[in-house]
Amino acid sequence: MFQNKEIKQSLTQQETPFYFYDLELLTRTLDAAKKAADKRNFHIHYALKANFNDKILSLIQSKGYGADCVSGGEVEKSMEIGFPAEKITFAGVGKSDKEIIAALKHKIFAFNVESIQELEVINELAEQIGEKANVSLRINPNVDAHTHHYITTGLDENKFGVPNSELEKAASVIKSCAHINLIGLHFHVGSQITDMNVFKSLCVKVNEWKNFFEERGTYIKVINVGGGLGVDYKNPDANPIPDFEAYFDVFDKFLERTAQHEVHFELGRALVAQCGTLVSKVLYTKSGVKKNFLILDAGMTELMRPALYQAYHKIEKIGEIEADSKFMNYDVVGPICESSDCFGKEVELPICERGDLIAIRTAGAYGEVMASNYNLRNEIRHYFKEK
Numbered sequence: 001m002f003q004n005k006e007i008k009q010s011l012t013q014q015e016t017p018f019y020f021y022d023l024e025l026l027t028r029t030l031d032a033a034k035k036a037a038d039k040r041n042f043h044i045h046y047a048l049k050a051n052f053n054d055k056i057l058s059l060i061q062s063k064g065y066g067a068d069c070v071s072g073g074e075v076e077k078s079m080e081i082g083f084p085a086e087k088i089t090f091a092g093v094g095k096s097d098k099e100i101i102a103a104l105k106h107k108i109f110a111f112n113v114e115s116i117q118e119l120e121v122i123n124e125l126a127e128q129i130g131e132k133a134n135v136s137l138r139i140n141p142n143v144d145a146h147t148h149h150y151i152t153t154g155l156d157e158n159k160f161g162v163p164n165s166e167l168e169k170a171a172s173v174i175k176s177c178a179h180i181n182l183i184g185l186h187f188h189v190g191s192q193i194t195d196m197n198v199f200k201s202l203c204v205k206v207n208e209w210k211n212f213f214e215e216r217g218t219y220i221k222v223i224n225v226g227g228g229l230g231v232d233y234k235n236p237d238a239n240p241i242p243d244f245e246a247y248f249d250v251f252d253k254f255l256e257r258t259a260q261h262e263v264h265f266e267l268g269r270a271l272v273a274q275c276g277t278l279v280s281k282v283l284y285t286k287s288g289v290k291k292n293f294l295i296l297d298a299g300m301t302e303l304m305r306p307a308l309y310q311a312y313h314k315i316e317k318i319g320e321i322e323a324d325s326k327f328m329n330y331d332v333v334g335p336i337c338e339s340s341d342c343f344g345k346e347v348e349l350p351i352c353e354r355g356d357l358i359a360i361r362t363a364g365a366y367g368e369v370m371a372s373n374y375n376l377r378n379e380i381r382h383y384f385k386e387k
């Protein structure tokens with residue numbers, strides 16, 4: 001979509017680097033996911049941590065999504081944007097007392113609790129302020145998401161969730177806590193998962209644990225299966241919208257449930273990744289002994305995923321490609337004083353010159369939110385395409 005004159009002209013007007021968000025694509029993505037979920041009576045809470053830009057959040061809120069938060073700051077932001085408290089969940093392994101109390105006062109829908117000690121703390125704090133906390137217990141299901149080890153969260157060796165060996169105890173602690181109301185079970189096995197078999201394995205574990213609790217007389221109303229659906233980083237134009245039908249279908253087929261059970265999802269990346277592009281300008285072209293470098297005015301301070309998890313992002317030259325264009329392989333790097341500040345190695349591109357615009361695609365999730373001012377960099381700008 002970036003290989004035409006019109007888009008080049010409009011992007012050339014803006015000061016680089018900036019995030020470019022296609023709100024029309026975001027709208028179509030949100031509508032597709034909502035439609036596929038509604039059909040099966042599934043509920044989606046958007047995981048704010050993927051992108052908490054106000055304009056994007058407002059659009060998501062207006063489509064009827066709930067909010068999945070992992071910090072007190074995200075809970076406050078959700079309230080400000082107008083997500084109803086009864087559609088806000090609060091997860092995370094390290095909730096502070098202050099964050100818990102604020103969330104209790106907002107009367108959010110539920111805390112996703114990650115340890116027995118946290119159950120006891122929430123119970124105590126709720127008692128102090130005369131509230132009752134709804135909680136879902138996060139279970140570590142020991143399912144391998146087969147994704148990058150930094151974004152795999154559901155294995156026994158990960159820090160997330162209550163380990164299986166402690167669930168019996170957790171069930172009895174919950175019964176003894178007068179200010180805690182167990183409403184559900186929570187699972188989240190990782191991110192950027194494109195193999196539907198992973199979700200099928202998750203369903204099998206969810207069924208087992210739901211039965212475990214129900215056999216002990218604890219009724220599980222909410223089954224929260226987390227997020228993690230991946231997107232196509234290689235072919236953003238061919239697959240701009242993930243296959244939500246296929247994704248929800250797995251859960252529809254393999255989760256055991258009755259009409260009284262509610263199934264909740266926490267999608268982040270799948271909703272916002274494809275609508276965002278980092279637009280940057282070539283500052284310098286440099287031929288090394290073995291390599292050709294494109295040095296951009298954006299770096300790991302604007303988009304950290306390549307430096308943090310060797311993530312792939314499609315890199316394109318913006319503007320028309322002539323039939324007789326010559327191509328060259330470049331290492332596309334940023335200006336930051338770190339060798340990991342590299343967006344891609346040996347990337348084939350039409351020959352570039354100083355001043356050309358470069359698009360780094362599929363950057364709407366875990367992009368702008370991870371920006372930092374390391375090297376005292378300026379705050380990143382953004383620009384929206386509405387129609």
Ligand SMILES: *Cc1c(COP(=O)(O)O)cnc(C)c1O
Nearest residue numbers: 047188191227228266267268269
């Ligand atoms: C990060 C996270 C999500 C969202 O993950 P995506 O891969 O972006 O869908 C959902 N739930 C929890 C608990 C998370 O930590």
